[in-house]
Amino acid sequence: MDLSQFKMATATVRCEPSGREVVVVHESNLMDAIHQTGLGLGQSCDGVALCGFCRVKILNGAENLSSMESEEKQILASMHAGDDERLACCATIHGPVALTTTYW
Numbered sequence: 001m002d003l004s005q006f007k008m009a010t011a012t013v014r015c016e017p018s019g020r021e022v023v024v025v026h027e028s029n030l031m032d033a034i035h036q037t038g039l040g041l042g043q044s045c046d047g048v049a050l051c052g053f054c055r056v057k058i059l060n061g062a063e064n065l066s067s068m069e070s071e072e073k074q075i076l077a078s079m080h081a082g083d084d085e086r087l088a089c090c091a092t093i094h095g096p097v098a099l100t101t102t103y104w
């Protein structure tokens, strides 16, 4: 049996400035990936795009994240977030990403 057909696409998520990394399968949630690195990330809405506490700054690989839905855009706009910021609970991973927050 050829097992290569079952190989899943993976991507590395790197958190700066610590350099902690995790390798996840494509379509993984960004917040879940960050938690797998052992780093804490703010949240008070259970990841349903209400609180904005999971805001992260994407340093590299923004094109490797899912596009924003209207709820995420509205919250980020209300926070006067930069174009390089995302809500980790709202983004899924399709390739390598590097990111940070103000409190790491």
Ligand code: FES
Pocket: 042, 043, 044, 045, 046, 047, 048, 049, 050, 051, 052, 053, 054, 055, 087, 088, 089, 090
């Ligand atoms: S955890 Fe609340 S908006 Fe992401």
